């Protein structure tokens with residue numbers, strides 16, 4: 001089943017506003033996390049392509065398509081733009097992934113893609129947000145990210161009469177928005193050697209600065 005990942009990426013200079021005062025180089029952190037997410041997605045054989053939706057210059061491999069986001073109207077609008085581009089490229093399902101989950105484990109993504117349901121959701125670590133959505137078909141529901149999005153996506157799936165599955169994928173449940181998330185990231189990176197190479201290096205560099 002032709003599967004395309006869609007990764008919305010806000011301009012790094014405008015990203016991670018909730019980390020103001022929590023980390024010296026927010027743009028650098030946003031860029032490092034996106035690069036680590038892309039590295040991880042590149043190791044998922046079940047993905048036919050990756051679409052990055054952004055106004056930002058992003059370096060990536062040949063399997064990545066950049067779709068321009070001139071308006072930056074939010075994650076949902078960017079995700080919708082990516083879904084449209086994925087449909088044009090023959091996607092039968094799309095995996096929506098955020099760019100701020102640097103611990104993303106390719107093996108967990110493969111396990112996620114083995115689940116058969118109209119809407120598969122990976123909640124954030126608080127259980128109230130949405131860190132990833134697997135949509136089959138890509139238009140089964142419209143992305144509705146933001147506060148309380150887990151319940152909203154479940155409601156949309158029910159209203160659409162789509163099957164709904166909540167997936168446990170620890171490496172995808174940690175998105176980095178706040179100082180607490182950054183502390184949780186440091187713990188997660190300390191507990192698991194390897195992966196998130198750029199994010200790990202930036203945090204280590206900041207720690208000794």
Ligand SMILES: Nc1nc2c(ncn2[C@@H]2O[C@H](COP(=O)(O)OP(=O)(O)OP(=O)(O)O)[C@@H](O)[C@H]2O)c(=O)[nH]1
Nearest residue numbers: 008009010015016017018053072073074075078099
């Ligand atoms: N292309 C695009 N991506 C976005 C936009 N808003 C958010 N994103 C991406 O959606 C994902 C989750 O977004 P947030 O958690 O809100 O990240 P953020 O906007 O950097 O964080 P805050 O500035 O604290 O809200 C990240 O990969 C963001 O880069 C947007 O307007 N356009």
Ligand SMILES: C=C(OP(=O)(O)O)C(=O)O
Nearest residue numbers: 129130145146149175177
């Ligand atoms: C976008 C979401 O949350 P956050 O902005 O905290 O990543 C969400 O969980 O839908």
